[in-house]
Amino acid sequence: MKRYSTCYIAFFSAILFCSSAYPAVKLETVLQEVQSVWDKTKTFTAPFKQSVESKLMGNTERTEGIILVVKPDRFRWESKTDGTIQIINKKLLTLVQPKAQRGRTVVDIYPNFAKKADARVLDFLAGNVQIKKLYKPKLLDQKGNFVRLELTPLGKKEETYIAEIDKKSYLLHALTYETEETKTRLEFHNPKVNQTIDEKLFEYTPGKEDIVNRAY
DSSP, X not given: OOOOHHHHHHHHHTTOOOOTTSOOOOHHHHHHHHHHHHHTOSEEEEEEEEEEEETTTOOEEEEEEEEEEETTTEEEEEXXXXXXXXXXXXXXEEEEEEEEETTEEEEEEESOGGGTSOHHHHHHHHSOOOHHHHEEEEEEEOXXXXXXXXXXXXXXXXXXXXXXXXXXXXXXXXXXXXXXXXXXXXXXXXOEESOOOOGGGGOOOOXXXXXXXXXX
């Protein structure tokens, strides 16, 4: 099964959370504030818009939906565009694709999500990992309400991320990254933190007509 880039991006993205009203800030200040805000965040939810531009095909795929996180190990990515749901509950990964085969919902279940997604990303998003221990940061610019950071992963050859941080809340506004084949941009709108999220949203019970695939 293909690697789920949306899930990957979403895991990383959620953690980093235009006028000239805000003064210039230093890189170290931004990193300290972002880390402080995320350390105090126990739950996170936000509507998102994602665009994935194919450099080979010349087209762009757009997705809208909502992301929910409960620290330290629960995550839900729900696409309102095609109905796809991706859930991580502790180590269990459940991928739900409505009407994917013969008009029936396909449910793929993996006992260890790390085999389908980068485990460092979940640690970054839902754990207590320090940003500077995972990424080499660089301050690109700070136009209007946002600070743009370049974040290069340490120790692995992975994509470099461009994160736009809101100067007021120090939450993520947008995240962009490129590969040789695609350019992906993810935006969050009016994120909410430390609100009660129903734990049942991180569970999925397949229906009788669902096609269920279990990995072992």
